[in-house]
Amino acid sequence: MSPPNPSSGTTGFFQTPPTLPNQYNEDITLRRIATLYLSPTHLPSISADLTSFASYILTPAVLSHTHNAETHPPTLSTHSTFGHPRSVLTTSEGWRALSAIGHANGIVATAYDSPELAHSARVAQFLKYVLWTGSDALTTCPNAMQDGAARLLANQLKGEISEGQRKVWAEAYERLTSREVGRAWTAGQWMTERSGGSDVRGTETVARYVGNDVGGKDESGMPLGDWSVSGFKWFSSATDAQMAILLARTEKGISAFWAPTKRKAAGGETEMNGITIQRLKSKMGTKALPTAELVLEGTRAYLVGKEGEGTRVISTVLNITRVHTAMGALGFYARGLAISRAFARVRKLSDGRTLDNVPAHVRSLAKNTVSYVAAMHLGFFAVAVLGISEHPEQFDAMKAEERMVLVENAQEAVLLSRLITPVAKAICSERSIAGLKEAMDSLGGVGYMEEEPEFNIARLYRDCNVTSIWEGTSNVLAADVVRVVMGRQGRHVKRAFNSWVKTRTGSWGLEWAGMEELISAERDKLDSWWENMDAEELAYKGKDMLEMIAWIVSSIMMIEDAATDADVVRTEVARRYILRKEAELETLPGIWRRDFNMDQRIAFPSISE
Numbered sequence: 001m002s003p004p005n006p007s008s009g010t011t012g013f014f015q016t017p018p019t020l021p022n023q024y025n026e027d028i029t030l031r032r033i034a035t036l037y038l039s040p041t042h043l044p045s046i047s048a049d050l051t052s053f054a055s056y057i058l059t060p061a062v063l064s065h066t067h068n069a070e071t072h073p074p075t076l077s078t079h080s081t082f083g084h085p086r087s088v089l090t091t092s093e094g095w096r097a098l099s100a101i102g103h104a105n106g107i108v109a110t111a112y113d114s115p116e117l118a119h120s121a122r123v124a125q126f127l128k129y130v131l132w133t134g135s136d137a138l139t140t141c142p143n144a145m146q147d148g149a150a151r152l153l154a155n156q157l158k159g160e161i162s163e164g165q166r167k168v169w170a171e172a173y174e175r176l177t178s179r180e181v182g183r184a185w186t187a188g189q190w191m192t193e194r195s196g197g198s199d200v201r202g203t204e205t206v207a208r209y210v211g212n213d214v215g216g217k218d219e220s221g222m223p224l225g226d227w228s229v230s231g232f233k234w235f236s237s238a239t240d241a242q243m244a245i246l247l248a249r250t251e252k253g254i255s256a257f258w259a260p261t262k263r264k265a266a267g268g269e270t271e272m273n274g275i276t277i278q279r280l281k282s283k284m285g286t287k288a289l290p291t292a293e294l295v296l297e298g299t300r301a302y303l304v305g306k307e308g309e310g311t312r313v314i315s316t317v318l319n320i321t322r323v324h325t326a327m328g329a330l331g332f333y334a335r336g337l338a339i340s341r342a343f344a345r346v347r348k349l350s351d352g353r354t355l356d357n358v359p360a361h362v363r364s365l366a367k368n369t370v371s372y373v374a375a376m377h378l379g380f381f382a383v384a385v386l387g388i389s390e391h392p393e394q395f396d397a398m399k400a401e402e403r404m405v406l407v408e409n410a411q412e413a414v415l416l417s418r419l420i421t422p423v424a425k426a427i428c429s430e431r432s433i434a435g436l437k438e439a440m441d442s443l444g445g446v447g448y449m450e451e452e453p454e455f456n457i458a459r460l461y462r463d464c465n466v467t468s469i470w471e472g473t474s475n476v477l478a479a480d481v482v483r484v485v486m487g488r489q490g491r492h493v494k495r496a497f498n499s500w501v502k503t504r505t506g507s508w509g510l511e512w513a514g515m516e517e518l519i520s521a522e523r524d525k526l527d528s529w530w531e532n533m534d535a536e537e538l539a540y541k542g543k544d545m546l547e548m549i550a551w552i553v554s555s556i557m558m559i560e561d562a563a564t565d566a567d568v569v570r571t572e573v574a575r576r577y578i579l580r581k582e583a584e585l586e587t588l589p590g591i592w593r594r595d596f597n598m599d600q601r602i603a604f605p606s607i608s609e
C-alpha cells in the first residue's frame with residue numbers, strides 16, 4: 001500500500017469547528033432554575049426574552065465587540081504634548097459597545113424597573129447576567145457597583161436627608177437604574193488602599209467638611225458635595241464610571257461618601273472632580289476593565305449615612321456586588337462548560353468516535369457538571385433570598401403557591417441572605433475557577449488558545465480567577481460569616497438557618513430519607529461548631545465552615561429541584577453530589593457501562609427547541 005499524501009497547511013485533516021448552541025436552550029440547569037424560581041405567570045415571557053438574548057449574544061456582531069475589548073485594553077494619557085498633567089482614559093470601542101448592550105438589556109435595571117416581578121426580578125436579572133457574562137468582557141464589574149450604589153441610594157432616599165442631597169441622589173438613582181444608553185450611569189466603589197483591602201481600618205484617605213458655600217457643579221449641573229476628600233485609592237475598576245461610593249476618614253472614623261467623577265471647571269469645561277488617574281494596573285485577566293490607581297485631591301463629595309459608620313453603610317453595596325461576583329463566576333463557568341460540550345460533540349479520535357462517546361472523557365465532564373449544578377443552586381438561592389429581602393411586604397402578602405421560594409417568610413429570607421451571600425460569593429468563585437480549568441483541559445491544546453472569541457476558554461479562566469479575590473477573599477468572607485453567627489443577630493441567623501434546613505428536609509418523601517439523614521447530620525455538625533467554638537477557632541476553620549454551609553444549601557436545593565418532577569437525571573446529579581466520594585467509589589466491577597450511560601445524560605442533556 002502506498003503511503004497517503006502528506007498533509008500541508010491547507011490539506012489533510014481539519015477539525016470541524018464546534019457550534020455553540022443557544023445557551024439558554026441547551027443549559028438544562030439554567031432552564032430548571034428559571035422554572036424553580038419563576039411563577040408560571042412570568043416564566044413564559046422571561047424565558048422567551050432569555051432565549052432571544054442568548055441567541056443575540058452569540059452573534060458575530062456582539063462577539064466582535066468582545067474580541068475588540070479584549071485585544072484593545074484601555075489606555076491612559078497622563079500628560080499633554082506640552083507637559084500639562086491630565087488623566088485621559090480611553091476605553092475600546094468594544095468595551096463601550098458591550099457596556100451599552102448591558103444597559104439596554106437591563107443587566108441592572110431589571111432589578112428596579114420590573115415591579116410586577118417583585119422579589120423574582122432578581123432571579124430574572126441574574127439568569128440574563130449568567131448568560132451575558134460569557135460574551136461580555138467584564139462590563140458587569142461597573143454594573144455590579146452600579147447596582148450596589150442604586151440600592152444604597154434607594155435606601156438613603158427613604159431616610160431623612162437634605163432637600164439638596166435628595167435632588168442630587170434622586171437624579172443619580174434614576175440614571176443608575178436606567179436602560180437608556182447615554183443616560184445610564186455606572187458606579188465605582190473605592191475601598192482598597194495600600195494599607196489594606198481586606199481590612200480598611202487603616203484608610204488614609206481623609207474627608208474635610210467644607211460646607212455648601214464653596215459652590216461648583218457636577219457634569220450634569222447638580223451642586224457639588226459639601227465635603228472635600230483627599231487621599232490615594234489603590235484599586236479602582238470602574239474608572240470610567242460617572243460616580244463612586246468611597247470610604248474616607250473623618251473626625252468620627254471611617255465614613256462613606258458619594259462623589260461624581262467629573263465636574264464643571266470655572267471656564268465651563270468638564271474636568272475630573274479632583275481625581276488624577278495615576279496609572280492603569282497590569283493584570284492577569286479582566287484586560288478590558290480599566291482598573292487604576294487614583295489620587296484624590298479636593299474631590300467634592302456628599303456624606304452617605306452617618307459619619308463614622310462608613311463600613312456598615314458601604315456593606316449594602318458589598319452585599320450586592322458579592323452576589324454579582326458569584327453570578328459572574330457562574331457565568332464564566334456556564335460558558336466554559338457549554339464550549340466543552342460543543343467541542344466534545346465534534347472532536348474525533350482516530351477510531352471515529354467523537355469525545356462525547358469516550359467514557360473517560362464523558363465521566364470527567366459529568367463530574368464537572370455535578371459541581372456546576374451544585375454551585376448554580378447555591379448561587380441562585382442567594383439571589384432568591386436577596387430578592388425577597390428587597391420586597392418583604394409583597395412576599396409576605398403573596399399566596400404560598402405564588403412565592404416560588406421555599407422560605408417561611410421575608411424575615412427568614414433576610415437572615416438567610418446575610419448568611420448565604422458571603423458563602424455563595426466564596427464558593428461559587430472557587431468552584432467556577434476549578435471547573436473552568438477542567439473545561440479548558442477538555443479541549444486539549446485548543447482550550448489554551450485565544451483566537452476565537454466564541455471559544456476562548458482561556459480568557460474566561462483568566463477573568464474568573466479574580467472572582468475569589470475581589471469583593472473579599474474567601475478567608476475574609478469566612479470571617480464575615482463568623483461575624484454574622486457570633487454577632488448581635490447571630491442567634492436569629494442560626495435559628496433561621498437551622499429551621500430552614502429542618503423544614504426543607506422534613507418535607508421530602510421516603511425516597512430521600514438517606515440523603516435527608518446525611519444533610520441533617522452535617523447541619524448538626526455545623527451547629528456544634530457554632531455552639532462550641534469561639535470566634536478565633538471558627539475563623540481558623542472558616543473555609544471548612546463555608547464548605548459545610550454551601551454543601552447543605554446546594555444539597556437541599558438540588559433535591560428540591562429533582563423532586564419537582566422526579567427527574568431521573570436530576571435525581572442522580574443530586575445523589576452524586578450528596579454522597580460525594582462514596583458515589584464515585586461504589587461502582588461495582590462490570591457495571592460501569594450503566595454509569596457511563598448516566599454520565600452521558602448528565603453531561604449532554606438534550607437541547608430543547
Ligand code: UCC
Pocket residue numbers: 140141142144145189190191192197198199200201237311312313315316318319321324325327328329467469470471472473476480483487
Ligand atoms: O473589590 C472590589 C470591586 C471589584 C469589582 C467587583 C465586580 C463584581 C462583578 C463581577 C462579575 C464577574 S471593591 C472592594 C471590596 N472590598 C471588600 O470586599 C473588603 C473585604 N473586607 C471586608 O469585607 C471586611 O469585613 C470589612 C472591611 C467590610 C469590615 O471590616 P471591619 O472594619 O472589621 O468592620 P466591622 O467593625 O466588623 O464592621 C463594621 C459594621 C458592623 O456593623 P455594626 O457597626 O452595626 O456593628 C458590621 O456588622 O459593618 C457591618 N458589616 C456588614 N453588615 C460588615 N460587613 C457587613 C456585610 N457584608 N453586611 C452587613
Ligand code: FAD
Pocket residue numbers: 189190191192195196197198199235236237238283286291466469470471472473474475476479
Ligand atoms: P490583603 O488584604 O493584603 O490580603 C492578602 C492575603 O491575606 C489574602 O489572601 C487574604 O485572604 C489574607 N487576609 C487578609 N486579612 C485576613 C484575615 N483577617 N483573615 C484571614 N486572611 C486574611 N478594590 C476596590 O476598592 N475597588 C475596586 O474597584 C477594585 N477593583 C479590583 C480589581 C482587580 C482586578 C483586583 C485584583 C482587585 C480590585 N480591588 C478593588 C481590590 C480588592 O478588593 C482587594 O484586592 C481585596 O479585597 C484584597 O485586599 P488586598 O489586596 O489588600 O489583600
